[in-house]
Amino acid sequence: EIVMTQSPATLSVSPGEGATLSCRASETVHNKLAWYQQKPGQAPRLLIYGSSTRATGIPARFSGSGSGTEFTLTISSLQSEDFAVYYCQQYENWYTFGQGSRLEIK
Amino acid sequence: EVQMVQSGAGVKKPGESLKISCKGSGYSFINYWIGWVRQMPGKGLEWMGIIYPADSDARYSPSFQGQVTLSADKSINTAYLQLRASDTATYYCARLGASADVWGQGTQVTVSS
Numbered sequence: 001e002i003v004m005t006q007s008p009a010t011l012s013v014s015p016g017e018g019a020t021l022s023c024r025a026s027e028t029v030h031n032k033l034a035w036y037q038q039k040p041g042q043a044p045r046l047l048i049y050g051s052s053t054r055a056t057g058i059p060a061r062f063s064g065s066g067s068g069t070e071f072t073l074t075i076s077s078l079q080s081e082d083f084a085v086y087y088c089q090q091y092e093n094w095y096t097f098g099q100g101s102r103l104e105i106k
Numbered sequence: 107e108v109q110m111v112q113s114g115a116g117v118k119k120p121g122e123s124l125k126i127s128c129k130g131s132g133y134s135f136i137n138y139w140i141g142w143v144r145q146m147p148g149k150g151l152e153w154m155g156i157i158y159p160a161d162s163d164a165r166y167s168p169s170f171q172g173q174v175t176l177s178a179d180k181s182i183n184t185a186y187l188q189l190r191a192s193d194t195a196t197y198y199c200a201r202l203g204a205s206a207d208v209w210g211q212g213t214q215v216t217v218s219s
Contacts, residue, residue: 034205034206036206038151043198043210044143044151044198045209046206049204049207053204055207056207087150087151089151091205094167095141095167097150097151097153098150
């Protein structure tokens with residue numbers, strides 16, 4: 001099983017600032033990497049797939065990068081609605097999620 | 107608009123089974139795999155399995171093999187998750203397009219005697 005490890009577990013950032021979340025795979029997933037956002041009481045929402053392609057309707061302030069085993073989700077100029085939990089997921093070999101990173105207001 | 111609509115919250119007793127439904131609309135239901143995800147209270151997302159509605163080909167994560175059964179009725183664009191030995195959790199279905207691109211709203215299942 002491919003293990004996905006996210007860091008940091010929690011990131012405190014002020015609105016208007018940028019944030020970078022990381023995700024590492026235990027073996028290569030090439031570019032088969034997605035990012036999801038989940039707010040309390042809501043279903044996850046797809047943000048990024050194929051490591052760097054924004055899903056339909058996702059604002060340009062969200063960007064993804066990386067390939068192989070190292071990936072990054074960058075959110076520029078955080079808005080109030082961006083504070084949530086973020087999960088990475090590989091779909092190269094079956095499907096596995098990272099444990100999540102919580103983005104909280106500083 | 108593509109939508110996945112799940113059945114409502116349920117309560118089950120230990121040892122009983124419970125079936126959750128997920129109805130897809132706004133797209134060709136038989137042409138996309140559907141995935142199921144568990145989220146226990148306050149915890150992360152766990153991938154349970156996938157099913158292809160066109161032929162009901164179902165595949166399971168090792169942790170859930172034998173604990174759940176996936177099925178689908180393509181005539182009514184609906185996929186099902188049958189829970190046996192299950193935990194209190196929220197269960198989500200999702201269409202597998204560009205990864206899990208459209209999610210159901212979630213079904214909360216409470217296990218209580």
